[in-house]
Amino acid sequence: MTVAAVIVAGGSGLRAGGERPKQYQLIGGRPVIWWTCRAFLAHPGVHVVQPVIGEGHEQMFAEAVDGLGLPLPVIGGSTRQDSCRIGIEAVARHKPSKVLIHDAARPFVSDALIDNVIGWLDRFPAAIPGMPVAETLKFAPGGMVSRTVDRASIWTAQTPQGFTYDGILAAYRKAEAEQTQGLTDDASVAEHAGIAISMLMGELENRKLTTADDIVMADRDMTGRELQDRPDVRVGQGIDVHPFDDGDAVILCGIAIPHTQRLKGHSDADVAMHALTDAILGTIGEGDIGTHFPPSDLQWKGAASRIFLEKAVSLLEAKRGIIANADITILAEAPKIAAHVPAMRAFLAPLLHVDPSRIAIKATTMEKLGAIGRKEGIMAYSTVTVRLP
Numbered sequence: 001m002t003v004a005a006v007i008v009a010g011g012s013g014l015r016a017g018g019e020r021p022k023q024y025q026l027i028g029g030r031p032v033i034w035w036t037c038r039a040f041l042a043h044p045g046v047h048v049v050q051p052v053i054g055e056g057h058e059q060m061f062a063e064a065v066d067g068l069g070l071p072l073p074v075i076g077g078s079t080r081q082d083s084c085r086i087g088i089e090a091v092a093r094h095k096p097s098k099v100l101i102h103d104a105a106r107p108f109v110s111d112a113l114i115d116n117v118i119g120w121l122d123r124f125p126a127a128i129p130g131m132p133v134a135e136t137l138k139f140a141p142g143g144m145v146s147r148t149v150d151r152a153s154i155w156t157a158q159t160p161q162g163f164t165y166d167g168i169l170a171a172y173r174k175a176e177a178e179q180t181q182g183l184t185d186d187a188s189v190a191e192h193a194g195i196a197i198s199m200l201m202g203e204l205e206n207r208k209l210t211t212a213d214d215i216v217m218a219d220r221d222m223t224g225r226e227l228q229d230r231p232d233v234r235v236g237q238g239i240d241v242h243p244f245d246d247g248d249a250v251i252l253c254g255i256a257i258p259h260t261q262r263l264k265g266h267s268d269a270d271v272a273m274h275a276l277t278d279a280i281l282g283t284i285g286e287g288d289i290g291t292h293f294p295p296s297d298l299q300w301k302g303a304a305s306r307i308f309l310e311k312a313v314s315l316l317e318a319k320r321g322i323i324a325n326a327d328i329t330i331l332a333e334a335p336k337i338a339a340h341v342p343a344m345r346a347f348l349a350p351l352l353h354v355d356p357s358r359i360a361i362k363a364t365t366m367e368k369l370g371a372i373g374r375k376e377g378i379m380a381y382s383t384v385t386v387r388l389p
Contacts, residue, residue: 003118004048004096005040005160006087009033009061009104010076011054018212023104024060025215028222029322029353031064032209035107035222040100041068043111045118048094051104052076052087063350081183085172092169099168100160101186105209107218109160113203117162120200126190127162129202130155158202161186167195219355226322230387233324236282238275238384243377250378252330252337253344253361254306254351259335263378266295270305272328272361275382276348277305279326280312283386284319309351321388323352330363331372331379337363 009023018025023033033051040049051073053061061073074090076083084101091099098121102109113129120127133156137149163171168186171193175183183189187197209218247262251270263269278288286292289308293300300307316323326348330337341363345356352359366373 001098002047002094002096003045003098003100004050004091004094004165005046005100005102006084006091007033007037007040007049007051007102007104008076008080008083008087009036009051009053009057009073010083011080011105018215020060021054021057022209022215024057024064026349026355027107027209027215027219028226029349029355029358030222032107032215032218033061033064033104034068036102036104036109037065037068037070039107039109039111040102040114041070043114045115046100048091048096050074050087050091052083052090079181080185081172081175081181081189084186084189085176088165088169088172091165096165098162099165100162101168102160103208106159106206107209107222108203108205108207110203110205113206114160116200117160120198121162121164124196124198125164125167126187126195126197127200128185128187128197129158129160129200129206131158131202131204155199157185157187158206158208159185163190163195167193171195223355227324227387230320230322230389232388234283234386234388236279236284236384236386238278238280238282238288238382239380240271240274240278241372241377241379242269242271242274243371244375250335251305252340252378252380253328254304254347255340255343257335257337257340267293267300267303267308268305271378272330272344272380272382273305273309273348275380276326276328276384277308277312279382279384280309280316280323280386283384284316284321284388286312286315306351309348313352316386317353319388321386323354323358323384324387325358325360325385326352326354327360327383328362329381330361331366331381332363333365333368333373333375337361 040046053073133151133154139146242263244261245264249256252272341361345359349356
């Protein structure tokens with residue numbers, strides 16, 4: 001028996017605001033879709049996870065789920081109904097007996113809920129989670145109350161919605177052949193095809209993120225969950241210095257800043273990122289950059305320092321650690337750093353898997369004292385706090 005999960009992420013998510021669709025915005029240091037996909041990938045009862053994304057979202061998706069080992073996504077249609085059908089068709093080669101269809105914008109789905117939906121499909125051809133409506137309902141066309149609606153037996157619908165694979169595939173193909181549109185969820189498609197649907201108790205936490213406020217609350221909740229599970233607090237420190245050389249820009253925290261010189265080093269000489277990398281390695285006793293990327297190794301000549309930082313983060317995460325805060329101080333007479341700090345934080349945040357608010361970047365001069373004061377180079381200090389189980 002094979003269970004497939006189709007993760008629907010084709011929407012534009014405009015109501016959530018921001019520069020990116022809601023499924024790609026950060027909560028708990030990771031994109032919403034990362035948490036959602038991981039929940040199904042980690043579940044022992046799910047054998048195939050198939051993402052469905054919007055046209056033009058390919059690069060955002062690849063960056064968001066990097067390292068999860070997901071199959072290539074399929075491109076959805078102009079409506080959720082079309083996207084779901086495309087996703088269901090895409091898993092046909094795996095010959096699943098059951099399929100779960102889930103909104104990417106519901107990242108708090110639990111193992112228990114996934115278990116329940118899969119289990120109920122042993123007794124019913126379709127099973128969807130939901131919550132009984134607790135509040136009084138009013139029918140108010142035009143904003144004027146016409147009557148009170150009896151809320152008995154009224155439920156809100158959640159996902160994952162589960163179906164026998166052959167049944168829901170046939171239902172979607174039927175709706176497509178009949179050109180029936182406007183079916184807002186998978187259960188509606190099943191209803192249209194005459195499939196009996198069972199309702200099971202969902203979870204309040206399994207909410208769909210829709211607005212900007214939802215994203216803010218989800219970030220707070222997910223971060224709290226991650227920190228609660230990691231009581232071991234550690235602090236690491238990193239220090240680095242690089243001299244100037246002929247050039248026209250310096251690279252600091254991944255951002256090229258125009259200048260009359262560049263920094264000299266075996267890699268791209270990103271002194272701030274090197275200090276940050278060493279601070280992270282220090283929290284887990286993993287040496288320094290030179291331990292993992294020896295300057296004598298020519299393959300690292302001119303390399304982007306994000307490679308070093310990503311290695312340090314991966315070593316931390318291998319121990320189930322997360323970054324709670326990163327503080328960087330850059331010592332330089334020139335160039336001026338302040339105007340570039342927002343771009344630096346935005347560059348580092350997805351690499352560290354934290355919200356930019358958890359990254360501090362400051363710059364100061366040496367009041368013309370010493371080598372830095374004589375404009376011979378730039379020095380950086382970094383302190384990082386991490387949490388481990």
